[in-house]
Amino acid sequence: MESAIPPHLRSDRARPRRIPDDYAPPYPSFVARHKPSVKRVVMAYFGVQYPGEAPATAATALQRIAAAFTAANAPGHWDRASYVDEAGFTNIISIAYWDAPASFDAWFAIHGRDWTADSRVGEGLGYFIEVLRPAVERYETLFSATDRPEGIAVLADSMSDVVQEHAYWGGARDRIPLSQTDEMAPAGMARIVTEGARRRVLPLGNLCLIRSGQDWGDTEADELHMYQHEVEPVLREGMEFLRDDGLAIGCFANRYMRVIDADGAPVDKSFGMSWWKSLAALERWSESHPTHLAIFSAAMKYLQALGPAARLKLYHEVTVAAADEQFFEYLNCHDRTGMLRAE
Amino acid sequence: MESAIPPHLRSDRARPRRIPDDYAPPYPSFVARHKPSVKRVVMAYFGVQYPGEAPATAATALQRIAAAFTAANAPGHWDRASYVDEAGFTNIISIAYWDAPASFDAWFAIHGRDWTADSRVGEGLGYFIEVLRPAVERYETLFSATDRPEGIAVLADSMSDVVQEHAYWGGARDRIPLSQTDEMAPAGMARIVTEGARRRVLPLGNLCLIRSGQDWGDTEADELHMYQHEVEPVLREGMEFLRDDGLAIGCFANRYMRVIDADGAPVDKSFGMSWWKSLAALERWSESHPTHLAIFSAAMKYLQALGPAARLKLYHEVTVAAADEQFFEYLNCHDRTGMLRAE
Numbered sequence: 001m002e003s004a005i006p007p008h009l010r011s012d013r014a015r016p017r018r019i020p021d022d023y024a025p026p027y028p029s030f031v032a033r034h035k036p037s038v039k040r041v042v043m044a045y046f047g048v049q050y051p052g053e054a055p056a057t058a059a060t061a062l063q064r065i066a067a068a069f070t071a072a073n074a075p076g077h078w079d080r081a082s083y084v085d086e087a088g089f090t091n092i093i094s095i096a097y098w099d100a101p102a103s104f105d106a107w108f109a110i111h112g113r114d115w116t117a118d119s120r121v122g123e124g125l126g127y128f129i130e131v132l133r134p135a136v137e138r139y140e141t142l143f144s145a146t147d148r149p150e151g152i153a154v155l156a157d158s159m160s161d162v163v164q165e166h167a168y169w170g171g172a173r174d175r176i177p178l179s180q181t182d183e184m185a186p187a188g189m190a191r192i193v194t195e196g197a198r199r200r201v202l203p204l205g206n207l208c209l210i211r212s213g214q215d216w217g218d219t220e221a222d223e224l225h226m227y228q229h230e231v232e233p234v235l236r237e238g239m240e241f242l243r244d245d246g247l248a249i250g251c252f253a254n255r256y257m258r259v260i261d262a263d264g265a266p267v268d269k270s271f272g273m274s275w276w277k278s279l280a281a282l283e284r285w286s287e288s289h290p291t292h293l294a295i296f297s298a299a300m301k302y303l304q305a306l307g308p309a310a311r312l313k314l315y316h317e318v319t320v321a322a323a324d325e326q327f328f329e330y331l332n333c334h335d336r337t338g339m340l341r342a343e
Numbered sequence: 344m345e346s347a348i349p350p351h352l353r354s355d356r357a358r359p360r361r362i363p364d365d366y367a368p369p370y371p372s373f374v375a376r377h378k379p380s381v382k383r384v385v386m387a388y389f390g391v392q393y394p395g396e397a398p399a400t401a402a403t404a405l406q407r408i409a410a411a412f413t414a415a416n417a418p419g420h421w422d423r424a425s426y427v428d429e430a431g432f433t434n435i436i437s438i439a440y441w442d443a444p445a446s447f448d449a450w451f452a453i454h455g456r457d458w459t460a461d462s463r464v465g466e467g468l469g470y471f472i473e474v475l476r477p478a479v480e481r482y483e484t485l486f487s488a489t490d491r492p493e494g495i496a497v498l499a500d501s502m503s504d505v506v507q508e509h510a511y512w513g514g515a516r517d518r519i520p521l522s523q524t525d526e527m528a529p530a531g532m533a534r535i536v537t538e539g540a541r542r543r544v545l546p547l548g549n550l551c552l553i554r555s556g557q558d559w560g561d562t563e564a565d566e567l568h569m570y571q572h573e574v575e576p577v578l579r580e581g582m583e584f585l586r587d588d589g590l591a592i593g594c595f596a597n598r599y600m601r602v603i604d605a606d607g608a609p610v611d612k613s614f615g616m617s618w619w620k621s622l623a624a625l626e627r628w629s630e631s632h633p634t635h636l637a638i639f640s641a642a643m644k645y646l647q648a649l650g651p652a653a654r655l656k657l658y659h660e661v662t663v664a665a666a667d668e669q670f671f672e673y674l675n676c677h678d679r680t681g682m683l684r685a686e
Contacts, residue, residue, distance in 0.1 A: 015359055018513060020528055020623045026631070169512040169630050170361065185363055280363045287512050287630070288369070293640040297633045 004163040004175035008036045009137060014181045018170040025167040027303045031160045031175065032141040032153035034099065041152055042098040042133045043209070043319065044075070044108075045273075046115050049091045049126030049333055057123040058092070065094045066262065068111035073103040077154035081257035081271065082264070086243055087334050089126070091255065092264075099155045101133050116331040118196045126333035130275075132209055132321045139319035140175035142166055144303065148313045150269075151211055167300070169287040172318045173279060184320045186278035190252075190342035201339040203326035208279045212316035213259075213271030219311045227312055231298050238291030239272050246274070250281025252342040275339055279320050347506040347518035351379045352480060357524045361513040368510040370646045374503045374518065375484040375496035377442065384495055385441040385476045386552070386662065387418070387451075388616075389458050392434045392469030392676055400466040401435070408437045409605065411454035416446040420497035424600035424614065425607070429586055430677050432469070434598065435607075442498045444476050459674040461539045469676035473618075475552055475664045482662035483518035485509055487646065491656045493612075494554055510643070512630040515661045516622060527663045529621035533595075533685035544682040546669035551622045555659035556602075556614030562654045570655055574641050581634030582615050589617070593624025595685040618682055622663050 001024070003010070034041075048061050062080070069078050075096035082092045098104040114120075116127045141152065146159040153159075165174040173179045187205025194200075214235075216227050239256035246254050252275040259269035276282045286292045303310055328339045335341075344367070346353070377384075391404050405423070412421050418439035425435045441447040457463075459470045484495065489502040496502075508517040516522045530548025537543075557578075559570050582599035589597050595618040602612035619625045629635045646653055671682045678684075 016526065018361070020526065020621070023623070023627070167631065168627060183359065183363065278363070280366070284366075284511060288510065288639075288643055290640045290644050293636050293643075296631075297636040297640075300631055300636075301633050 001164050002161045004031045004140060004160070004165045005177050005180070006033060006036075009177040011177070011180050015179060015183070017165060017174045019165065019168060019174070023164060023168075025162075025164065026300070027167065027307065028162040029166040030143045030146050031163050032143070032149060032156035033158045033160050034136060034155070035157045038099045038136060040101050040133060040135050041139075041155070042101055042104040042131065043152060044096045044098075044104070044112070045093050045128075045130040046096070046112070047091055047093040047126075047128040047130070047338070049089050049128070049337060050124065051087075051089050054090065055124045057125050061123070061125060061127070062092060062094065065115070068107075069094070069096060071107065071111055073107035075104075075107070079259060080262075081259045083255050083257045085255070085336070087336055089334060092260070093255075093257065095151075097152050097155055099152075104133070116198050116329045118198065118331070121197045121332055126337065127331040128333050128338060129327065129329045130338055131327040132319055133325045134319045134321050135325070137177040138321060138325070139317060140172055141317045142172070142175070142315060144310070144312075144314040148215060148315075150213055150215070150315045151317045153315070153317070170283065173283065176279075176318070176320060178320065184279055188323065190339070192340065192343045197331055199330045199333075199340060201328035201330070201342060203321075203323040203328075204277070204342070205323045206278055207321050207326060208276040208282055209273070209319045209321065210276070210282060210316060211271055211273045213269060213314070215269045215313040217268035218313070223306070223311055226302070231295070231302070234291055234294040234298060235272075238289065238295055241289065241291055242272075242274055242285070246285075247341060249285055250277035251285065252276065253338045275342070279318070282318070344507050345504045347374045347483060347503070347508045348520050348523070349376060349379075352520040354520070354523045358522060358526070360508060360517045362508065362511060362517070366507060366511075368505075368507065369643070370510065370650065371505040372509040373486045373489050374506050375486070375492060375499035376501045376503050377479060377498070378500045381442045381479060383444050383476060383478050384482075384498070385444055385447040385474065386495060387439045387441075387447070387455070388436050388471075388473040389439070389455070390434055390436040390469075390471040390473070390681070392428075392432050392471070392680060393467065394430075394432050397433065398467045400468050404466070404468060404470070405435060405437065408458070411450075412437070412439060414450065414454055416450035418447075418450070420494075422602060423605075424602045426598050426600045428598070428679070430679055432677060435603070436598075436600065438494075440495050440498055447476070459541050459672045461541065461674075464540045464675055469680065470674040471676050471681055472670065472672045473681055474670040475662055476668045477662045477664050478668070480520040481664060481668070482660060483515055484660045485515070485518070485658060487653070487655075487657040491558060491658075493556055493558070493658045494660045496658070496660070513626065516626065519622075519661070519663060521663065527622055531666065533682070535683065535686045540674055542673045542676075542683060544671035544673070544685060546664075546666040546671075547620070547685070548666045549621055550664050550669060551619035551625050552616070552662045552664065553619070553625060553659060554614055554616045556612060556657070558612045558656040560611035561656070566649070566654055569645070574638070574645070577634055577637040577641060581632065581638055584632065584634055585615075585617055585628070589628075590684060592628055593620035594628065595619065596681045618685070622661070625661070
């Protein structure tokens with residue numbers, strides 16, 4: 001067992017962990033390990049949005065960004081997911097990860113920047129870009145198994161041994177290296193700036209993003225049935241609560257997304273991604289809302305009962321971004337899209 | 344709204360609270376306030392134990408201690424509760440509270456000390472004494488309403504205004520004044536010393552006691568039905584888990600008790616009381632065990648829905664006792680009684 005915080009990111013704790021040193025988690029979990037040379041990563045969400053049936057321009061846009069992901073300075077990993085939002089719009093997001101910000105910058109200048117160009121207004125699509133570029137001190141990952149990295153972890157050097165800081169409330173905070181010395185309190189008020197047809201959301205200090213997913217592709221018969229009938233419905237209920245009523249508790253936006261392949265066909269993976277005013281707000285919801293307690297309780301029971309036999313894979317990544325690590329731009333999107341709701 | 348820690352017990356925090364300063368709990372709770380002159384209190388549990396039908400000696404013992412509670416230096420408050428333990432023995436415990444340790448000492452020397460005297464061996468009863476005498480820095484209380492103090496709170500000067508540190512995991516720790524500067528880690532190994540017919544359990548540093556109760560006397564129709572059918576069964580399941588399987592997770596003993604009146608008749612109150620290796624062990628169980636998550640989730644839903652209209656009263660007191668604040672003695676008790684299980 002080892003700490004989720006790797007040796008090169010440890011500092012003298014001004015803020016103690018929630019657990020005693022002899023704490024032993026009831027089931028194993030793992031975190032992604034980057035090489036120490038990785039100082040900062042990029043998580044970039046490129047979305048298109050449309051009501052009703054997909055216009056032809058949507059397929060073109062998706063092909064264009066997929067092609068761009070094979071160009072010079074391409075992301076180390078990307079995937080794509082879809083969902084229908086509360087306004088009835090289909091949103092398809094291509095999510096790309098880099099572990100070298102300079103590569104992202106070079107790529108973005110040529111292939112990314114014009115995703116929300118004014119010239120696209122006539123396409124009958126909404127376009128948006130949501131980017132975080134956190135220092136490695138500002139995010140954490142967690143995996144129920146070591147053989148199926150997702151998200152930023154695909155770019156990691158390896159998976160850790162079993163980590164100590166998990167399976168208790170506050171574990172995510174304790175895994176984020178910056179929590180050793182910083183409360184990571186929110187700062188600033190959201191503000192939207194209009195630039196031509198585009199709307200940019202100005203950054204908020206310590207804005208929090210979670211991507212939390214599940215992969216049921218390896219489950220069989222009983223386990224699949226259990227996931228579909230006991231886990232997924234409570235998960236969906238929690239996701240819908242956040243989508244519809246999250247704003248009052250600091251959740252700016254929640255998307256419960258189904259991963260899709262290059263042809264748009266759904267695969268056996270889903271995730272929730274949500275933008276939060278602060279990690280504290282995310283903590284309060286997850287540890288007190290009945291739907292999330294039900295999810296957590298079901299997961300605890302499930303993982304403790306099945307142990308290594310569990311085929312359902314769970315993971316998440318939680319980032320607390322500084323103001324200068326954020327970029328949000330929306331073109332022709334409806335007003336309840338992503339961080340537009342933050343104002 | 345105010346801090347659960349009163350001004351005279353505040354210190355420079357070496358260990359921050361789990362919540363940000365702008366945290367607003369979703370429903371109100373209150374804590375007991377002693378006069379600043381109160382430095383230390385006493386919580387004393389005097390138990391009798393027998394298998395099967397009550398021998399005549401049991402009634403005599405209960406009358407004797409009740410009479411003693413009216414003598415000089417009597418406790419400021421006491422009550423009595425009963426339960427049948429996992430070995431099938433009935434246990435009746437008279438629980439008394441003092442807010443002046445010198446009064447307790449004077450009373451105990453005359454009326455309490457011989458509760459476990461060797462001479463009682465022939466009575467066909469088990470007798471036990473479990474006493475904590477914590478400094479006020481070492482315990483906290485919590486009440487869902489201000490009009491029905493229980494336990495040590497009956498001796499308090501008043502109830503607080505709505506407090507900030509509650510309705511999140513770790514709230515109990517954040518309400519204990521010592522947590523501002525101390526992890527309150529467990530210390531030492533349990534050891535039993537036999538003195539004639541009596542067995543004494545030597546103290547453990549930072550041993551933790553919780554008494555956590557509910558009073559459904561004021562509930563009517565729908566609310567009573569909800570308590571009896573939705574809350575009590577999950578509560579009972581959690582209590583039975585701790586009783587039967589608690590040892591592996593640091594719960595030395597758990598008693599799910601029904602309050603009884605002077606004639607032994609049950610009243611509409613119950614509580615769980617349990618001895619824990621550490622506050623951390625109690626925290627881990629309460630925040631991760633499915634039965635307790637279900638209890639918490641039901642309570643959150645219930646209290647948020649009913650608000651001030653809720654007639655069910657909830658309270659608890661949690662103490663983390665130093666080694667020199669503990670006394671445990673067992674006479675003729677079975678080996679699974681209370682702290683005898685700690686060795």
